[in-house]
Amino acid sequence: MGFERVIMEVQKTALYNYHKNLGAKFVSFAGYEMPIQYKDGIVKEHISTRTYAGFFDVSHMGQFFLEGDETLAIALEKIIPSDLQSLKLNHSKYSFLLNSEGGIIDDLIITKTPKGFCIILNAACKDNDVKQISQILDTKHKYFLDNNLSLIAVQGPKAVEILEKLIHGVAKLKFMTGDYFKFEDESLYITRSGYTGEDGFEISIPNLKVEKLIKFLNENKVHPVGLGARDTLRLEAGLCLYGHDLNEKINPIEANLKWAIAKRRREEGGFNGWEKIKDLITNGSEKKRVGILPEGRIIARENTKVFSDTGEEIGLITSGTFGPSVNAPVAMGYVNKDFAEVGTKIQLEVRGKKHGGKVSELPFFKKSYVK
Amino acid sequence: MSEKRFSKKHEWVSIEGDTATVGITKHATEMLGDIVFVEVPEQGKSVEKEGQAAVVESTKAASDVYSPISGEILEGNKSIVDDPGNVNSDPEGASWFFKLKVKDKSEFDSLMNKEEYDKFVAENPS
Numbered sequence: 001m002g003f004e005r006v007i008m009e010v011q012k013t014a015l016y017n018y019h020k021n022l023g024a025k026f027v028s029f030a031g032y033e034m035p036i037q038y039k040d041g042i043v044k045e046h047i048s049t050r051t052y053a054g055f056f057d058v059s060h061m062g063q064f065f066l067e068g069d070e071t072l073a074i075a076l077e078k079i080i081p082s083d084l085q086s087l088k089l090n091h092s093k094y095s096f097l098l099n100s101e102g103g104i105i106d107d108l109i110i111t112k113t114p115k116g117f118c119i120i121l122n123a124a125c126k127d128n129d130v131k132q133i134s135q136i137l138d139t140k141h142k143y144f145l146d147n148n149l150s151l152i153a154v155q156g157p158k159a160v161e162i163l164e165k166l167i168h169g170v171a172k173l174k175f176m177t178g179d180y181f182k183f184e185d186e187s188l189y190i191t192r193s194g195y196t197g198e199d200g201f202e203i204s205i206p207n208l209k210v211e212k213l214i215k216f217l218n219e220n221k222v223h224p225v226g227l228g229a230r231d232t233l234r235l236e237a238g239l240c241l242y243g244h245d246l247n248e249k250i251n252p253i254e255a256n257l258k259w260a261i262a263k264r265r266r267e268e269g270g271f272n273g274w275e276k277i278k279d280l281i282t283n284g285s286e287k288k289r290v291g292i293l294p295e296g297r298i299i300a301r302e303n304t305k306v307f308s309d310t311g312e313e314i315g316l317i318t319s320g321t322f323g324p325s326v327n328a329p330v331a332m333g334y335v336n337k338d339f340a341e342v343g344t345k346i347q348l349e350v351r352g353k354k355h356g357g358k359v360s361e362l363p364f365f366k367k368s369y370v371k
Numbered sequence: 372m373s374e375k376r377f378s379k380k381h382e383w384v385s386i387e388g389d390t391a392t393v394g395i396t397k398h399a400t401e402m403l404g405d406i407v408f409v410e411v412p413e414q415g416k417s418v419e420k421e422g423q424a425a426v427v428e429s430t431k432a433a434s435d436v437y438s439p440i441s442g443e444i445l446e447g448n449k450s451i452v453d454d455p456g457n458v459n460s461d462p463e464g465a466s467w468f469f470k471l472k473v474k475d476k477s478e479f480d481s482l483m484n485k486e487e488y489d490k491f492v493a494e495n496p497s
Contacts, residue, residue: 042430043405043456228404228431297408297455299428322407322430329408351426351433 013059014150014207018214022224029227030124032060037226045229046324049196050365053156054225055217062126063149063204064133067116068141076117078136080110081252081271083262087112092176092191094260097132102251102273102280105132107242111178111191116141118189120151120202122242150210154222155200155233162220163201166213170201184209195230197237197365235330236323238291238362244302245289245318245332253277254285254334256362287315288340291360292331292348297322298355300331300348307347307354314339314346323364330364331357375463376479377488378439380421383463386479390445393438394467395427395458398492403429406458411447411469418442418471420478425468427458440478442471 011032019026024035035057037045048054066072073084082095089112097105106125111118121129130145137143154163164171167181170190178191186209194200205213214224225233231241240246246255251273258266258281265271266281294300304317320331331348339346344359373385381399385392400406408428418424418438425436425447447469451457458466473479483491 036431037404041405043407232430297452299408299433301433322428324405324430 011060013057014210015057015059015214018211019057019224024224024226027227030060030122032123034060035224035226037228038224040223042226042228042232043324045223045225046232048223049156049198049225049229049233050325051157053154053158053162053200053222054229055214055222056153056155056225056230057150058153058202058230059150059207059210060123061151062119062121062123062129063146063151064119064121064126064130064143065113065116065146066119066133066137066141066143068138071138072116072141075136075138075141076110076133077265077271079105079133079272080108081261081265081274081277082110083264084110084112084117086264089114090178092178092193094176096246096252096257096260097129098252098272098277099248100272102253102276103248104242104246104250104252104255105129105248107240107246109191109193113189118204124243148207149204150207152203152205152210152213153194153196153200154203154217155194155196155198155225156222157199158222159198159200162217162222163203165220166216173201175199184212195237195239196233197239197363198233231319232321232324235319235321235332236325236363236365238332238364240289240332241319250334251277251280251285253280254287254289256289284337286337287334288337289318289332289334290340290342291362291364292317292320292333292346292357293360293364294320294329294331294348295356295358297329298348298350299329300333300350300355300357304331304333305349306333306335307349308339309345309347311347311354317348326364330360332362335359374484376439376482376484377491378421378437378482379491380437380439382437382439384439384479384482386473386476389473390470391440391442391473391479392467392470393424393436393440395436395462396488397462400459400462403427403431403434405430406455408433409451409455409458409468411449411452412444414444414446416444418444427455427468436468438469438471439482440471441474443474445470445472 027036173192306315315335317333323330410426424438
């Protein structure tokens with residue numbers, strides 16, 4: 001199963017009892033008891049997100065707030081290769097934390113807020129991330145991981161119409177921007193973003209108010225979607241899952257994420273691993289992250305070996321499942337650069353037998369983001 | 372309809388003459404979730420009691436299907452290979468996995484009956 005089990009004290013989100021009362025199946029994920037699916041199952045949850053809307057409790061993710069003057073952006077640029085100094089207020093960027101070798105410590109979304117930045121971090125990485133970030137900050141910069149906030153993602157083609165009824169103004173947001181909105185007596189930070197390949201929003205809301213938001217969503221037939229469908233949705237959308245498709249030994253160039261390194265930063269450097277990354281940009285990487293479409297219905301899961309058409313071992317699958325909207329198995333993984341071109345025929349070793357497949361474009365499922 | 376017997380690995384078997392039909396239980400499908408891939412054994416293959424005979428994959432994971440009794444495969448169910456979702460809708464009826472020629476009827480007799488299996492499931496929640 002594609003979900004890491006980490007043994008530590010079990011944590012629960014504010015909606016734990018809500019999930020439990022709906023008969024969710026739980027899985028331990030990054031120390032949290034999280035719903036993997038509800039009664040309808042992964043395929044129905046996936047399809048309803050693509051055709052209507054669904055919501056995801058992703059409150060296990062870190063909501064990390066940083067406050068400071070213009071020196072804050074300069075400090076963060078040592079570890080994050082985005083152009084944070086020119087990031088506009090309420091605009092978000094996909095980026096990562098880099099180690100000195102250019103390896104990815106975590107991938108993240110960073111948003112410019114009035115007081116500084118907000119970074120959404122992966123649950124399994126958040127404590128280490130905070131440690132890594134705090135080391136590059138000045139004593140005058142403030143930072144805190146806010147555990148009093150839940151994070152609810154509302155995703156799907158109907159998300160905007162439904163959320164606008166409750167929170168007027170969200171429809172005006174463009175993809176990868178955010179703002180504060182009034183909900184009852186609270187001010188919520190909402191971004192238009194997501195991890196499904198659909199239009200949608202991520203709502204940062206106090207734990208004490210989250211059930212009210214969920215009640216409204218349920219009344220509008222927006223039902224919860226578990227981590228199982230979150231995984232099939234993101235994989236169809238060609239998005240990486242940290243700990244599987246990305247880790248500390250993988251750099252952004254081989255991960256095909258060069259686009260997330262700002263042009264100014266590529267030229268000027270000044271961030272962890274820049275020497276290595278500059279060399280990789282010029283000379284190319286040995287391996288590349290690619291999409292892979294297995295032939296027929298065979299599912300190539302994580303750690304499936306990839307071979308060339310002539311039987312040479314050329315790589316490994318890092319994520320693989322059945323894509324309900326593609327109605328076929330989908331996978332991504334790393335292959336030797338000579339076999340990374342779209343259309344290249346490959347073989348996948350599943351249960352000791354070789355099966356055909358080919359390198360495919362990503363995403364497998366086309367997005368409908370509002371630009 | 373002949374009597375069904377059940378294994379601890381959540382397969383069912385029914386026998387008519389010396390032909391056994393094997394599938395996975397409704398409880399198994401509920402544990403697995405949406406089934407998206409099925410591999411059934413080829414005709415003529417010999418399978419041992421509790422030996423791996425077929426594969427079933429859900430959106431979550433791949434699982435082996437074991438044969439609760441020994442014998443020679445007569446037929447794999449092509450319809451569930453073509454449409455794996457059928458296993459979820461009718462696991463203990465039309466969506467059987469394979470038929471085999473029974474080698475030793477006593478292996479069937481030693482399996483759990485419906486009542487024993489239901490008790491086993493209740494006592495061993497997943």
